[in-house]
Amino acid sequence: MHNTASTVDTLAEAEVLRLREDFPILQTEVNGHPLVYLDSGATAQRPLAVLDAERDYLLNLNAAVHRGAHTLAAEATDAFEDARETLARFVGADADEIVWTSNATEAVNLVAYSLSNASAGRGGAEADRLRLAEGDEIVTTEMEHHANLIPWQELAARTGATLRVIPLDDDGALRMEEAARLIGPRTRIVAVTHVSNVLGVVNPIEEVIALAREAGAMVLLDACQSAPHLPLDLHALDVDFAVLSGHKMLGPTGIGALYGRRELLEAMPPFLTGGSMITTVTTTEAAYLPPPQRFEAGTQRVSQAIALAAAVRYLERVGMPRIAAHEAELGSRLVDGLGALDGVRVLGSGIARPRVGLASFDVAGIHAHDVGQILDDEGIAVRVGHHCAQPLHRRLGITASTRASTYLYTTRDEVDAVIAGVARAIDFFRRR
Incomplete structure (x- = not known):
């Protein structure tokens, strides 16, 4: 019931950029920065056709x-x-x-x-x-x-x-x-x-x-x-x-x-x-x-x-197999990029199953809310907390995590921006 980028053509970056024109909110600025919206797992943005x-x-x-x-x-x-x-x-x-x-x-x-x-x-x-x-x-x-x-x-x-x-x-x-x-x-x-x-x-x-x-x-x-x-x-x-x-x-x-x-x-x-x-x-x-x-x-x-x-x-019209392939690629990019940062634990990264474009992570010594605040200052929207899943977090030994979630309108550059933002947050708190 899923497709990956290896079996289905994914969305080309140019096509994603064209799709983004249908979502006016993605053209806005937050805290003086272009909005990087990576909270679609909580609520997705609406295209003009829906509005x-x-x-x-x-x-x-x-x-x-x-x-x-x-x-x-x-x-x-x-x-x-x-x-x-x-x-x-x-x-x-x-x-x-x-x-x-x-x-x-x-x-x-x-x-x-x-x-x-x-x-x-x-x-x-x-x-x-x-x-x-x-x-x-x-x-x-x-x-x-x-x-x-x-x-x-x-x-x-x-x-x-x-x-x-x-x-x-x-x-x-x-x-x-x-x-x-x-x-x-x-x-x-x-x-x-x-x-x-x-x-x-x-x-x-x-x-x-x-x-x-x-x-x-x-x-x-x-x-x-x-x-x-x-x-x-x-x-x-x-x-x-x-x-x-x-x-x-x-x-x-x-x-x-x-x-x-x-x-x-x-x-x-x-x-x-x-x-x-x-x-x-x-x-x-x-x-x-x-x-x-x-x-x-x-x-x-x-x-x-x-x-x-x-x-x-x-x-x-976009095609669900192609959306799934796009997100599988972004999900792997998130997991690999975040997992390569010092002190970052990506939840579920060791599970050998297909994934959607979503990754939750814990940064050693830094509370999820602090990570989220640093990202928000740069216009990057992610989710922080227990995501209405306290038993899962308790089982994994943490009280909260930071979650980045993509959708069909998410670009590779936005995924890279989140990874770079988390790296800056780590650097900021470890220099204090």
């Missing part, structure tokens, strides 16, 4: 979807559902398997709370397959973003199930022998990230999925760091659920998505309830629409969904 799509909808088509009989409402509904079909095609799914959410965090919580509601007896006989009880197990990993850990902690607490965690080795790689031991007959769901938001490595997802299938367990894939950077085919991967974050893939904030296998969505009781997700309502009970509308209560994120579809089309 224009949302503005055009609001100027010419704004109406409540699925509710009105007038022409504007019908056209808005068509645009909204076309966005769903666009995203479904992009990730290898069917349109009725895509549920709009506010973000990936909500999408994980949607699944966890639906399983909780099923476990409490909601959903009728169809939901029997989704119920958890004492003795059942939920399996996740030590490298997860908090959004793919805390909801499962809460589900375990509500149902009496036990949460099991696949540990990491000293480099940060999943210990697959432990995964094989932990995923077993009692496992009901396995929740795992496709690409670590700290390490940048592509996990052996196929192996994890095979273990889950052998155990008869469901699989939820955190695709927040893979969907923007790698070709993705959820049907081919054979996962049951996947979560996506719009603002990490050139789209706006406030929009994400849940992919769910159709038969599972049909069995799941809703998480949020209210208007727009019902067929009939009395004062004592309600009947719910089929998915995906069953899980889309209230006023929807229409302009955001349409803008996300524009982001998808932009990525498709």
